[in-house]
Amino acid sequence: MDDRELLGLLAEEAPVPRPGLADEVVAQARRARTRRRWKTAAGGLALAAAVTVAIPFVLYRQDASTMDSAAQRPAPASAPLEDQDRPDLMEEKAAGQSQAEDSSRPDAAVYEAAIDAFLETKTGVAQRSRPLRILDRICPLRGECADRPLDRDLKRDLAARMPSVRFVQDTAALNLLEPLRLGEARIEGEKARVPVSGELLRLELRQGRWRVVGGP
């Protein structure tokens, strides 16, 4: 008896195929295929849900870290030390700086040009790098200043354009300089008039910039 015959003796004891074997196999395979598809779909849904949850969370974390870094950023170097002790003023300046270029009042540029020209005329040098004090009241060309403060938007825009500016209530002189007194600007097309500390400055818009053409 050779080896194949030996094994053949055992193979004869093998079970015979059941009559419905093919049907059972096909049914079992279909169930397996359906399970596999459900698993794939469930996996896809789980992934989509995870992404849906994760994306807002990541964006929120990014926003939070941006805000943190903004909060940790030091105050601008040009801000006077005394301003840093006054959160209200700092807030006003910060708000003003961020909006200065695109949403500033049109008369802010007029005031800025007038103030620059006035200081240069009076002191010989531009004063923008030094603490610049402006009385926070509306002051006519002649007479006493009114009790009304300067317009809030104007102050914000000026603070944005001139970082060293401070709006003060006290008229006392500091380092022999009194605070500037601003009156209401009158703008007519490309010409404007602005009262600054009792002087009426006339300005004109030339090549997109206001320039003083007459005054003290």
Add this chain to the structure above:
Amino acid sequence: MAEEEAFRRFVAERSAGLLRLAYLLTADRAGAEDLVQNALVKAYLRWRSIESNPEAYVRRVLVTVAADERRRAHRRHETAVEALPETADGADPYAGVDGNVRLRSALAGLPARQRAAVVLRHWVGLEVAEVAELLGCSAGTVRSQTLRGLEKLREAYGVAVEGETRG
């Protein structure tokens, strides 16, 4: 539909041979039926890619699962042992009964990979290199495993015959 028709035809024509192979690989009737059914399910799911030679694919699945002692033991909650369980008095209850029973016990007592090597080489008729490739071992290992397995089977059958002759 044509694919399913072809698959059903394959099952009808080849399932008997596959069951014999599975039985020799497992030495277990119920295990052989399970093994063939699961292999056929896998074949059905991959029919398009294996249609040219489905038998080779099914045979590979049978051998892979049967030769993996841990997978079968895990699935069937059994633990493989090297020796057959001893009886209460130490005597073999099948000693004088039938050569086939003795042979079956000897086959079941072979390690799974040794059994697979013997069956693939001498029942299926594969070359040593083919068996080695299927089992993932060297040709030398196949030769040695086959030799040892056949020795045990011959010895078991011979003892049974001798016992029968004595009895």
